[in-house]
Amino acid sequence: MNSYDVAVIGSGPGGYVAAIRCAQLGMKTAIIEKYATLGGTCLNVGCIPSKALLDSSHHYEDAIKHFEEHGIDIPGEIKVNLKQMIGRKQAVVDQTTGGIDFLMKKNKIDVYQGLGSFKDATHISISGKETIEIEAKNTIIATGSKPSSLPFISIDKERVITSTEALKLTEIPKHLIVIGGGVIGLELGQVYRRLGSEVTVIEYMDRIIPTMDAGLSKELNKVFKKAKFSIEVSHKVKSVERKGNEVIVKADNKKGEEVSFSGDYCLVSVGRRPYTDGLNAEAAGVKITDRGQIEVNNHLQTSAGNIYAIGDVVKGAMLAHKAEEEGVFVAETIAGQKPHIDYNLIPGVVYTWPEVASVGKTEEALKEAGIDYKVGQFPMRALGRSRASMDIDGFVKILADKKTDEVLGVHMIGARAADMIAEAVVAMEFRASAEDISRMSHAHPTFTEAIKEAALAATEDRALHI
Numbered sequence: 001m002n003s004y005d006v007a008v009i010g011s012g013p014g015g016y017v018a019a020i021r022c023a024q025l026g027m028k029t030a031i032i033e034k035y036a037t038l039g040g041t042c043l044n045v046g047c048i049p050s051k052a053l054l055d056s057s058h059h060y061e062d063a064i065k066h067f068e069e070h071g072i073d074i075p076g077e078i079k080v081n082l083k084q085m086i087g088r089k090q091a092v093v094d095q096t097t098g099g100i101d102f103l104m105k106k107n108k109i110d111v112y113q114g115l116g117s118f119k120d121a122t123h124i125s126i127s128g129k130e131t132i133e134i135e136a137k138n139t140i141i142a143t144g145s146k147p148s149s150l151p152f153i154s155i156d157k158e159r160v161i162t163s164t165e166a167l168k169l170t171e172i173p174k175h176l177i178v179i180g181g182g183v184i185g186l187e188l189g190q191v192y193r194r195l196g197s198e199v200t201v202i203e204y205m206d207r208i209i210p211t212m213d214a215g216l217s218k219e220l221n222k223v224f225k226k227a228k229f230s231i232e233v234s235h236k237v238k239s240v241e242r243k244g245n246e247v248i249v250k251a252d253n254k255k256g257e258e259v260s261f262s263g264d265y266c267l268v269s270v271g272r273r274p275y276t277d278g279l280n281a282e283a284a285g286v287k288i289t290d291r292g293q294i295e296v297n298n299h300l301q302t303s304a305g306n307i308y309a310i311g312d313v314v315k316g317a318m319l320a321h322k323a324e325e326e327g328v329f330v331a332e333t334i335a336g337q338k339p340h341i342d343y344n345l346i347p348g349v350v351y352t353w354p355e356v357a358s359v360g361k362t363e364e365a366l367k368e369a370g371i372d373y374k375v376g377q378f379p380m381r382a383l384g385r386s387r388a389s390m391d392i393d394g395f396v397k398i399l400a401d402k403k404t405d406e407v408l409g410v411h412m413i414g415a416r417a418a419d420m421i422a423e424a425v426v427a428m429e430f431r432a433s434a435e436d437i438s439r440m441s442h443a444h445p446t447f448t449e450a451i452k453e454a455a456l457a458a459t460e461d462r463a464l465h466i
């Protein structure tokens with residue numbers, strides 16, 4: 001029987017990064033993945049393919065809406081070739097998952113394909129083409145998550161679909177009904193809206209992206225409405241019925257009246273659930289919470305001391321970079337180091353256009369905690385860079401402590417916000433004040449000037465360009 005210092009179950013961004021860090025630290029490491037390709041949700045059916053389709057559909061939208069204004073004439077009709085678009089997405093996925101194979105080889109990590117199942121706290125059975133058993137002093141559970149649904153919905157994967165199917169449709173929906181106005185619903189909703197689908201988003205809460213700062217929801221809502229999305233907030237979906245190629249969704253609106261929506265596809269994007277099926281966690285003494293998550297302490301250690309868990313299968317934000325940080329954290333903990341993660345400074349990004357990005361506390365959270373804060377906000381439209389590329393929607397908002405000027409939260413919506421948020425993360429990691437940011441040189445013309453201007457606005461209400 002092969003024996004390891006560490007076995008990692010699951011090869012998503014949590015698992016494969018944990019395995020690499022364990023190998024770097026000199027531990028004999030194995031990784032177990034039930035699917036044929038490595039990379040988990042993120043690389044196969046999550047972050048990477050969704051961004052590939054967002055990029056392709058963005059190019060199409062630019063071509064049909066903006067090229068002419070830029071002085072680019074394309075003779076003939078511009079058409080979507082969905083097969084090619086989905087094919088390109090798959091090529092990006094294949095290249096990226098292939099890259100993980102390379103990284104496993106480079107770091108001398110043994111890869112096992114099959115379902116990993118605990119026999120006890122130090123033995124794992126792997127059922128793939130054949131069933132084998134390995135021994136591991138330590139195990140890292142990184143089994144991730146699956147789409148969740150509502151009890152009365154039957155996902156048929158043809159017309160009533162999850163994000164996994166939405167990434168490989170063979171036709172452009174005429175009317176896509178999206179249940180859930182969170183990250184997946186808005187990103188994939190925007191893909192198909194750009195390609196010509198009518199899109200209706202039905203959200204239970206009173207605003208889209210309800211966990212982010214309310215100012216961001218309001219601005220994104222405005223932009224989406226301009227793009228002719230139908231957005232129905234404060235709607236409680238109560239039934240989803242398929243009749244041939246038609247899907248009928250019924251919901252109660254704010255007044256309690258029943259409203260009905262009819263489309264040809266319905267994307268159910270109401271969150272994801274931790275995935276532990278087949279893991280046989282109990283055999284190893286690993287406890288699972290009422291919410292289906294693996295229970296962990298502050299060291300991400302489970303109730304079985306030599307077994308750790310990370311990523312979507314434990315509490316916290318379901319984000320690839322959060323899973324990666326936890327992978328490194330656990331590898332270093334097993335190696336006897338004392339790593340640290342500041343969960344407050346894990347950024348959240350929605351890759352719509354304009355992009356939405358956030359780090360730290362929202363205004364709502366600061367109010368609730370009774371913290372005195374000041375706000376500096378700067379609109380993207382006031383930047384020369386924004387006008388040059390015609391990306392004028394959005395703003396940067398900096399929230400700083402009223403007394404100390406320390407930056408407590410940064411919330412932005414606009415072109416390239418996904419990349420710009422890194423500046424805010426660095427500043428907050430070093431506990432910068434708004435004045436610190438305002439005194440740093442930001443290249444002109446860039447979108448990042450909005451961060452400097454928002455910092456100036458927060459410091460002494462002295463933004464320069466508005």
Ligand code: FAD
Nearest residue numbers: 010012014034040041042046047116144311312318319320
């Ligand atoms: P996963 O990536 O889910 O990987 C778990 C792996 O474990 C899977 O490969 C699974 O097959 C395997 N596994 C499970 N059980 C077993 C077992 N018993 N034996 C062997 N293998 C097993 N996050 C971002 O940060 N940015 C984004 O832009 C983003 N976009 C997304 C878009 C979509 C459409 C979706 C669905 C998700 C997106 N996410 C994004 C979320 C991100 O994909 C997850 O947070 C991330 O993949 C979690 O990583 P993980 O390693 O915890 O688990």
Ligand code: NAD
Nearest residue numbers: 180181182183184185203204237269270271272318349350
């Ligand atoms: P989400 O939690 O972002 O959004 C789900 C939305 O559905 C919420 O707004 C919620 O209020 C709403 N909802 C819940 N029940 C409802 C009901 N009965 N009727 C109507 N609306 C309802 O979840 P998601 O969009 O499914 O994404 C799942 C996970 O994947 C998220 O945790 C997210 O972090 C991750 N993800 C991240 C990215 C990214 O980082 N860009 C992209 C995609 C997915």
